[in-house]
Each structure stands twice: as structure tokens, then as C-alpha cells.
Amino acid sequence: MKKVIYKNIHNYFKFNGVHLNGEELRVAAYYFIKEGDEHEKALGEFLLDWFDDNWYIDLQTSGTTGVPKIIRKSKQALVNSALATGDFFGLKPGDTALCCLPVQFIAGKMMLVRSFILGLEIDIVPPSSTPLTLLNKKYDFVAMVPMQVQNSFHDLHKVNQLIVGGAKMDSSLEQKLVGLKTKVYETYGMTETITHIAAKRVGETAFSILPNVRISQDDNECLVIDAPLVSEERLFTNDLVQMINENQFILLGRIDNVVNSGGVKLIPEKIEEKLSNSISSRFFVGGIPDAVLGEKLVLVIESNNKDFDDTIFHLLEKYEKPKALFFVPEFETTESGKIKRKAILKSLV
Template sequence: MSVSLLLEMAASSNPDRTAVVCDGVSGDVRLTTQQLSDLADGGAGVVAGTNARHVVYLGAGGMMLPLLIFAAARAGLAFTPLNYRLSADGIHALIRRLPEPLVIVDSRYREMFPEPTPLLMSSDEFLTAAGTTEPTTVVADPDDVAIVLFTSGTTSVPKAVELSHNNLTSYITGTVEFDSAAPTDAALICVPPYHIAGVSAALSNLYAGRTMVYLPDFDAREWVRLANAERVTTATVVPTMLERLVTVLETSHDKLPSLRNLAYGGAKVGLPLLRRALELLPDVGFVNAYGLTETSSTIAVLTPEDHRTAQAASDAVVANRLGSVGRPVPGIEVQIRDDDGSVVPPGRTGELFVRGPQVSGRYTGIGSVLDENGWFPTKDHAMLDEEGYLFIRGRSDDTIIRGGENIAPAELEEVLIEHPQVRDVAVVGVDDSHWGQAIVAVVVPSAGIDPDAEELRNYVRKSLRGSRTPDRVVFRDELPTTATGKVLRREIVRELLAAPAEH
């Protein structure tokens, strides 16, 4: 099944439904599913006329993201949205890794291309041409590459993940019911277009029949205003966005009367923040969605019912599930394996492996990393409980080896975040001549608080073994993160090594 069929189905079922709402150069833009489909047809003709072999987009998203996904698919080419937050050198380095790409760029990033480039168009030029060019449609093979996304590269050089039409459509058709949304349902989308969550939001909401309301430049107050103005019923945020929304809702006392579901993901959310959000929005169904680029988005979900059950539970086992990512979605199998590859029983931590038709596990220039039975190694440490709830314990690359003992930063972070004087925290390992690595807790204090480092160390010691007590506690105003809220641990370690020791 080709990705383009998702749009064909939506346009055939309800051609006059508003599909996309966003700010454009000349004001508010609203496209019906039929108008989006017609533009995608013309856009495919534009792409075909350039003889390019790949389509690249550098921009903030909005209507351009779904348009280019489908225009590229109908031209029979793969599509790559790039991280506009990178430097010009970083962006050009990624473009050089793609075969003869047509680059489409928003006007605000046009200065990154000072030299004349044959296969370069502004977003406005592309839109104009798409409205007048003869349509072209190529029927893609389901196994052809539809989307190539570069990983964030938080710990290494970004890898180019290849997602086939079959990977993406398997995820959508396996997790979303076609045309199931009410006529008034609307989704507020503010995740970056170059992230798998941005791609899957465009595909899943279109397939479900929701209007997609885009907010490319996130601002918490504008998010609340737009959610109410467009009567948004569902939305997806990353942890940093959720924190800012909670602050706005606490100070402004605004309500979100139309909102029914709020999904969050991209990185771990501290439980105190999540509990406060649940209190502020008692009528909203919260969804924790866990996934990876290589798995075409979500592979496990903590449902609204799971959230409220865990929030109200007196049983510690059930209450702890608020910190899980829920259970696997249909079509996904999971295994937890130890270092020798053996599957471990519930309650044991190991590396998470996943399998299913939505799982790609392919990289440009590397090929497939699936094992002989189709299992993908996520590099995430995880644990399954007796009821199949999945707990993510952090990346295997983040493991601290102190005195020969493996320590997951998440163990300490989950304790420290519960301290009332801690707003955010990241635990990292730094080279140490005695222990091999020392444990450093980098703490962002709660507003107006000046915590005592020794008190925080003692707080950890009361919950964990002494060997897991931070060797050092340092304080910062904020943690460096990606746009999706993932902590840039490599930057933290680099900064710590360059600075004098603190205690």
C-alpha cells in the first residue's frame, strides 16, 4: 500500500472536509482534503519536471509537510524534511548524503543557500507551480522508500533512517480507524516536521478525518489561544511544551473546554509534572506515546484509562504504571533481552527488541540491522511488568560504569525528580581516575529555590544503594535538549569536563 493512497481515501470519503489550517504568507490558509489532493497531484508534476531523485524540505512545516509527503509519493520519490535548527554547514552536509535532491525551502531559511542552485525552490514558488502544473502520478511499490529521516545525532553522527510505504501505512492502518473522527474534530500539531511524530501526525490525522491545525512556532499562550479558537479536540506535545503549558494554565486559569485527548512523548516526562497536568485537566484523556524513528512512530501507548487508574491507585504496582509507556500497539511484538541475547522474564531489565510490519530498521549506506528473525534492537534499556506494561530505563549508550557496576541514569533521575526542590534533572557519567566514571547529577532547581547538594545526595541514598549516590551535584538554569525534549547528555558531559569541579 502506498502512502499516497491515504490521501486518496480521505479525499474520496469527504472531499469538502477541512484538512489543514495554518498561517500562510497572505494570512490564514484552509485547505479541504480535495484541495490538498489536487495540490499534491500538481506538486508531483513539479517534482517530476525537475528530474530530481529525492525531495527535501527545509522549513517550519504547516501545510507544506503533508503536501510534500504526498507530492513526493505521487512522483515516486522519497521525501526528507530536514532539521532547520542545524547550522548551514550541518544542513548542507545532510543534503549531500541524498541523491540529486530537489530542495524546497521556506523563505526564512533561504539565506542558507547563498549560491545559485539548480534544484532549489522556495515554498511559495512550489505552491504556485503546484497549482498550475499538469498532475503526475506514479504508483509506488509498497517496499519502496517513502520517507528518509535523519536521527537527532545526540550521541553520534546522524543516521538516515529509511521508512518504506509499507512501514508507514502498516502503522497507520494498524492503529487508526479510517474516517473515525467526528466532523468537528481537530488536532493541534506543533511537533517539528523533521521528527517522526510530525510525519505520523500528518498521516494519522488525515486518515482519521481530523482537521490538522498547525502551530509551527510553539508558544504556550498562543497554543492555548489557538486550541480554543479552533476548538481543538486532540493534540500532541513534547515534555518541554507540556511544562510550559502547565505554567500558563496555572497562572492564567485558562480552560481548554474542547480538548479531549492530549498525547505526549519524544522524551521522558517527570512524574510531578505529569501529575500536575492531570490535576489541571481532569476531563482530558492523557496518552503517553513511545516510539522511534526506525519504528514509523508509536509502538506502545499508555491510554487515558491507564493514566487515571494509576493516578488513583493505592496499589504501588498499579500506581507505578504512570511512569510506564503502556502496552504495545496492535501488530508490535516486544522482547527484553539480557547481554547474551536471552529473553528475560517480567520484572527484569534488559535491552528492548521490537518486531512488526511498521518496523524498518534500515539505514542509508548501512542497510538493515534487523536480526535473522526480524527483531530490531532499540538500544533502549527496558522492563516489562507482569501485565505487559513497558518501562523505559534509558539508552544503553547512557549507562554509567562506576567501579565496574552498570548504573542507568534513569534510576537516579526518577528519585531526584520527586524532590520538591528539583524541577528537572539529568544524570551523566564523567571520566574519573579512581572509579572509571563518576556520577554527576545536573539539577535545575524549582523556581526561587537554592537547594543544598548534600541534601540531594542524601535523598538519593535513602532510596538507592550507596554506590548509586551522585558523586557530584551541580546546578544549572536549564538542560540542553533537542526540539522534542531529549536531553543532550553529550553536551552536558562536554560542559562539565571543560568547567572546574563543582559540589
């Protein structure tokens, strides 16, 4: 049995400006559950779960590619993940952090765990699309989803290091972030890997893995992850990658999104990247059944306005040009904000 250290709270840890130990956090948890709003109730429930006598904690997956499910992870694995993040990003005791993500999901939980273990001074704010607007403080370390980054662009000077995950960052947003004084990183990971196991600075093409992680590819050229300190099992992903070396990879797209149109395999994410600067609304490309081609490539745009200039297709290769166009008033998404591509495409057939 590994030494249990998850109940040890770093002496430098602060919660909303106040030093609290484990017992004081448990007291705060009861208050949050009884008197708090929705995000505080979730915070209180997590704190009670973290400081109970169980060796594990149950986590909910996002349900991006299927039905959301509950997976069980050891608390020590979450500690190990926090330590790896601290090493990779050079976090030190006394650094300030902001949690503006829902604590119901792993990304929000891990901001708290990193603070407990690394001795960060963390502030908790209700999840919103503009979490920095009313804050007059500078933070050393913050995690956001792309929508929050997009809506907080003019406030990012308040952040030293920003990690962005939960959904793919489109190239137009990434280009806006390149050159900022704020160090912005896109992260790669999932609930099963306890958030990120790799990250890349915006403007770079390849992800670099965190400490104690090994990567390889399976026969379909999808990423395989060996991260024994956060997952007892080898993880076979559905993410197509190009391996640069044993520590770096380029993410190409998901194999379950690949469209086989007339024998030509198309990666939607690469097509979307080419169109990202030309379509202002949310959009994606995917495949629907076709009697001749097997699958037909289509472009789906979130909009009530059906005006569209298809001259932008000159940016694409011949086989990459969509055969049909659909407008959807509002995209169906997971609780964490990821677009449910398969469900939307199914509704169009």
C-alpha cells in the same frame, strides 16, 4: 507488492477547515514553499514528497544518542502506523486534530498522515511552546512534546486525547496531569518505528503495545521490537525494560546512560525520577571518568545560580548520591529538544 493506498485521501479529511483532495494538497504545497514561512515551507515539501511517485519517504532521526541520520521508510509503513494509532486511541472519521509539531520530523509528519488516512479534520499551527493559547476550539487528538505540555497546562481542557513524546516526561509533570479530564498518554517509539509503538496513560507504570507489535528482551534486558508493518527489520533498542507480559513493559532507562561506579550499576533515569520534585531547573545525572571508581556519578543542573541544597539527597540510596555537582548555563539539545547528555558530560571532563 502491497496495494498502494497512501495517495487515497479520506473523504472526511479537512485541512484547516477545508476539504482538500491529493491534487489540491499539491497545489497548496507549491504555495507554502513559495510564499510560506519556515514551518509552512517544511509542510509544503512534505506534501510534495508524500504525493510524488516514489514508494518511500526519507526521514531524519533526532540525533539524541549520536549523529542525526536519514532513514528511508515505505509510505505504506507510515499508513500502517496511522491505522494502528487510530485503532489504539479509537480515532474516527471527522475527529478534530491539531498539528503543533515541526513537520521536519516524523512526529509532525505522522499527524498529517493520520489525518489523510483516518479522515481527521486537522489544523496546522506554527510550532511554539504554547500552541493552545490563541485557539478557541476543542480538539479530539493532539501530539506534543513535554515542554509544550508544561506551558499549556491551563489550556489542556481544549484537548480530549493528548499524546506526549519526543522526550521523557518527568514525574512532577506527570503527577500534575493525573486526574485531568483530558486523557494524557506518554508514548514510546522512535523514528525507526515511525513514532510510537506503545503508550501508557499518565499515572500508570507500564506501556501497552499497539496492534501488530511484538516485544521481547535481548541478553542485556533491552527491549527488542518486532513490528513488521512499520519496520522490515527487528529493532534492538538500548532501552532497559522490565517485561510485565507479552503486551506490556516498564521502561527503566537507557543502557548507554548506565553508570558503573565502583562495580555498582546505576540507572540515571531512576535517580532523576526521585529528584524531579525537588529541583525546579532542568537537570540530569550521569557518569564521568574517575581514577578510583571507574565512573563517578554527577548531577548536572541547567542554571546560572549555583545555590543548591544537597539535603534533597536524603531521597536517594547511598550509592545513588552524586559525587559532584555541575551548573551549566544552557543545555545543548537536539533540534527536537532532547538533552544531549553525552556531549554535555564530555564538555565537563
